[in-house]
Amino acid sequence: MNIKRKADLLLSEASHNHATDIHILPTPEKYLIQFRIYGKLSPVKNFSLDVGERLISHFKFLASMDIGETRKPQSGSLQTTINKQETSLRISTLPSAHSKESMAIRILPQQSLTLDYLSLFPYSINHLTSMMVQAFGMIILTGPTGGGKSTTMYALAQYCSEFLNRNVISLEDPVEKIHDHLLQIQVNEKAGLNYSTGLKAILRHDPDVILVGEIRDAETAMIAVRAAMTGHLVLTSLHSRDAKGAIYRLLEFGIGERVLEQALIAITAQRLVTINCPFCGKDCSKYCNSQYRPKRTGLYEILHGKALLEAIKETRGEEGESSYKTLQKLIRKGIALGFLRQEEYDRWIVEEKEKVNS
CATH class of the missing domain: 3.40.50.300 (P-loop containing nucleotide triphosphate hydrolases)
Incomplete structure (x- = not known):
């Protein structure tokens, strides 16, 4: 499965579970994926270090962020469609002590609440x-x-x-x-x-x-x-x-x-x-x-x-x-x-x- 497909499935799963945020957190051996659902942060799955790094690079590319820069915090945003719904993503990265980047993605559905x-x-x-x-x-x-x-x-x-x-x-x-x-x-x-x-x-x-x-x-x-x-x-x-x-x-x-x-x-x-x-x-x-x-x-x-x-x-x-x-x-x-x-x-x-x- 290519990295674009993995990213799309991750966003689709987060949207289906009514998650407001996705956290991609590095550890010494893997990347931990967490969803914030109704205010509570819950672990969802793990990715290998290679897949996690490629996933972060993919989202950085979509958000017009500098893919080559991993030592400084960055932020960006993009508009996309998740489960047939227009959605805005607000993306933030931080360098971690493991020499890997951490990423937080805020999910903002575009439909208006009455x-x-x-x-x-x-x-x-x-x-x-x-x-x-x-x-x-x-x-x-x-x-x-x-x-x-x-x-x-x-x-x-x-x-x-x-x-x-x-x-x-x-x-x-x-x-x-x-x-x-x-x-x-x-x-x-x-x-x-x-x-x-x-x-x-x-x-x-x-x-x-x-x-x-x-x-x-x-x-x-x-x-x-x-x-x-x-x-x-x-x-x-x-x-x-x-x-x-x-x-x-x-x-x-x-x-x-x-x-x-x-x-x-x-x-x-x-x-x-x-x-x-x-x-x-x-x-x-x-x-x-x-x-x-x-x-x-x-x-x-x-x-x-x-x-x-x-x-x-x-x-x-x-x-x-x-x-x-x-x-x-x-x-x-x-x-x-x-x-x-x-x-x-x-x-x-x-x-x-x-x-x-x-």
């Missing part, structure tokens, strides 16, 4: 869509890597374009999903198009809504906030522990409290949870009618309005009492209603302890 399937509690999405009518301001989505931030942003941007007839322009690195109703701009550092220069150019292109893939530095944060205060609705993501943590990140980037009070509409912290099958319980039988329905959905901690202003006050050392539905409360509610298992809450507690210790 807003109805994004959240366990529909009122969360209704709340977010109600904010899309705002003429200007900033909505920030936070959460862990692979937590669904990009999916939520795309769904909200598509809602703005199709249902509110607003001009939506996105700036991404890389463009993860192609949408016909959005004008999508790919960051290209080599051509001098970074987040900062791209945002400045977009502001001259008459946008109503600007989608910024991620705020990574102070300059991007400043331009995004300025856009939010001058007649544009800005949707963006930021890495932080929770919704309140995003406020501290923006303060670190040099954005003042008074500016935040004027610019911010809402901050959300989201995470993906595995839901119980309504017919089979914990594990869904292969004979169940709901077998192919989404098994994971989102929980949204939304900090807005008075609670948001109180949270900003707290950053100044003032006493504030912000009351809103936190992730902890939402997980407990999901367990009480039978949608979630106790394991979800236990996992959340462990993650929170790890964040505090780090």
Whole structure:
């Protein structure tokens, strides 16, 4: 079997098992293949060192990466068809201590999720869509890597374009999903198009809504906030522990409290949870009618309005009492209603302890 066939079968198997990532990990004697399915990494198979190296070279070639360079980290992306479905692959390599490359492949199906399937509690999405009518301001989505931030942003941007007839322009690195109703701009550092220069150019292109893939530095944060205060609705993501943590990140980037009070509409912290099958319980039988329905959905901690202003006050050392539905409360509610298992809450507690210790 040639290497192209092996690569196609690997992608097909990952897609069939609803894997979000493929890891090709070198060991002294072999390459270990792992799939991340519903957030958990599981070993799938082994390849010989020769086959593993050829497989990595094949994916690097498809993603227009430097095949001869194995000592430096690289990243790339490509569009392909897996099981008759248009899919984007985001590829990253790292050199390992075994003098071999490791590869991680993020699988991004191009079909759009409707807003109805994004959240366990529909009122969360209704709340977010109600904010899309705002003429200007900033909505920030936070959460862990692979937590669904990009999916939520795309769904909200598509809602703005199709249902509110607003001009939506996105700036991404890389463009993860192609949408016909959005004008999508790919960051290209080599051509001098970074987040900062791209945002400045977009502001001259008459946008109503600007989608910024991620705020990574102070300059991007400043331009995004300025856009939010001058007649544009800005949707963006930021890495932080929770919704309140995003406020501290923006303060670190040099954005003042008074500016935040004027610019911010809402901050959300989201995470993906595995839901119980309504017919089979914990594990869904292969004979169940709901077998192919989404098994994971989102929980949204939304900090807005008075609670948001109180949270900003707290950053100044003032006493504030912000009351809103936190992730902890939402997980407990999901367990009480039978949608979630106790394991979800236990996992959340462990993650929170790890964040505090780090």
